[in-house]
Amino acid sequence: MSEDDARRELPTRLIHTRGERLSRVTVNPPVERASTVLFRTEAGLYGAKPTYGRMGLAVHRELEAAMCALEGARSTRLAANGLQACALAIASLVEAGGHLLLSDSAYGPTARFCERRLKAMGVEAERFDPRIGAGIAALFRDNTQAILLESPGSLTFEIADLPAIAAEARPRGIRIICDNTWGAGLHHQPLALGADISAQALTKYVVGHSDAFGGAVMTNDPGLERRIANCSEDWGIALAPDDAWLAIRGIRTLATRLKAHEAAGLDLAHWLGQRPEVDHVLHPALPSHPDHALWQRDFTGANGLFSIVLKPVPEGGLERFFDALQLFGMGFSWGGFESLIIPCDEQLTRRPGCWTSAKAGPLLRLHVGLEAVSDLKADLESAFAAMVSTT
Numbered sequence: 001m002s003e004d005d006a007r008r009e010l011p012t013r014l015i016h017t018r019g020e021r022l023s024r025v026t027v028n029p030p031v032e033r034a035s036t037v038l039f040r041t042e043a044g045l046y047g048a049k050p051t052y053g054r055m056g057l058a059v060h061r062e063l064e065a066a067m068c069a070l071e072g073a074r075s076t077r078l079a080a081n082g083l084q085a086c087a088l089a090i091a092s093l094v095e096a097g098g099h100l101l102l103s104d105s106a107y108g109p110t111a112r113f114c115e116r117r118l119k120a121m122g123v124e125a126e127r128f129d130p131r132i133g134a135g136i137a138a139l140f141r142d143n144t145q146a147i148l149l150e151s152p153g154s155l156t157f158e159i160a161d162l163p164a165i166a167a168e169a170r171p172r173g174i175r176i177i178c179d180n181t182w183g184a185g186l187h188h189q190p191l192a193l194g195a196d197i198s199a200q201a202l203t204k205y206v207v208g209h210s211d212a213f214g215g216a217v218m219t220n221d222p223g224l225e226r227r228i229a230n231c232s233e234d235w236g237i238a239l240a241p242d243d244a245w246l247a248i249r250g251i252r253t254l255a256t257r258l259k260a261h262e263a264a265g266l267d268l269a270h271w272l273g274q275r276p277e278v279d280h281v282l283h284p285a286l287p288s289h290p291d292h293a294l295w296q297r298d299f300t301g302a303n304g305l306f307s308i309v310l311k312p313v314p315e316g317g318l319e320r321f322f323d324a325l326q327l328f329g330m331g332f333s334w335g336g337f338e339s340l341i342i343p344c345d346e347q348l349t350r351r352p353g354c355w356t357s358a359k360a361g362p363l364l365r366l367h368v369g370l371e372a373v374s375d376l377k378a379d380l381e382s383a384f385a386a387m388v389s390t391t
């Protein structure tokens with residue numbers, strides 16, 4: 001990092017990262033849609049890099065530099081989407097005969113990769129309680145190679161005690177990966193707290209407009225940087241130039257957008273906590289959340305994504321609730337400018353005996369977008385009225 005950069009705040013650096021770009025004629029980098037890269041001389045063919053579009057061009061270099069700034073990392077490897085980034089991070093750390101510890105509230109398809117694909121590669125995945133903290137040491141085996149954390153967890157928002165887990169894992173040479181999509185780098189920096197790798201789905205807040213995919217894998221360890229690069233090269237992992245461009249464009253406004261999502265999300269979360277239909281709210285920035293103290297210690301902010309557990313719902317009430325919504329869309333993503341809500345019970349594949357099997361009523365996940373909060377409250381209010389209506 002240059003001396004000028006070191007003096008500046010992160011939002012400023014995100015706007016002014018220029019990667020290796022030589023030309024300064026446009027504010028954002030040009031999109032080079034290219035497989036073939038041409039060389040003027042034969043000598044250049046085997047000397048310079050990149051030699052092929054899959055290695056990424058100007059827009060990729062600029063996005064990598066911005067992601068390094070965001071996560072406090074020395075290296076970033078880009079992937080086509082967030083799931084691929086998580087798979088790349090995990091596969092870079094494990095080998096046949098190994099054992100991976102997998103947070104029980106990890107994003108479902110990442111858990112499926114660990115349990116299905118790693119099994120085929122001869123690696124056993126074992127789920128653990130995301131709130132286990134230092135107790136994770138009891139699960140270590142001689143062949144444990146890595147721990148996958150996602151904090152807060154998908155759908156249920158448990159916060160992992162990353163420093164406590166790292167204190168147990170590091171002396172044993174067990175590596176830690178953290179899916180940092182919720183913290184987005186701005187609000188949580190796992191590499192500074194003991195993780196070896198931080199991974200993000202750029203698809204969410206970095207892109208921020210629900211119109212592109214992207215993934216990124218960050219590390220500060222030169223040995224791991226090489227392992228991640230090898231794995232990425234072997235699998236031919238790459239991010240499409242247009243998606244990379246949308247990600248670098250999105251990152252310029254990330255800090256401002258996240259503040260707005262956070263404020264609107266907290267407003268709605270407090271409001272929902274007072275609603276008679278709601279049993280409790282799962283939002284780590286609320287003092288009522290069981291991991292609030294950890295969140296205060298390890299995060300600097302929140303965003304618009306959280307869940308609620310309803311009280312038991314009358315027959316047909318959930319369908320009436322969702323059918324009545326006009327502003328909240330039903331869709332399986334988050335991080336865009338629009339508000340979304342989904343019922344989650346069908347997605348909850350958790351360890352037997354996990355607290356979710358004893359919850360009061362249905363689990364709903366909300367993503368609070370950038371609409372006026374008063375309009376969002378009115379939308380939910382009429383949906384609640386429809387839910388409890390018996391006529």
Ligand SMILES: Cc1ncc(COP(=O)(O)O)c(C=O)c1O
Nearest residue numbers: 081082083107181201203213214
């Ligand atoms: C926490 C988390 N990680 C990873 C992903 C995967 O990202 P993508 O959809 O870009 O593959 C998601 C997607 O919802 C997610 O929520």
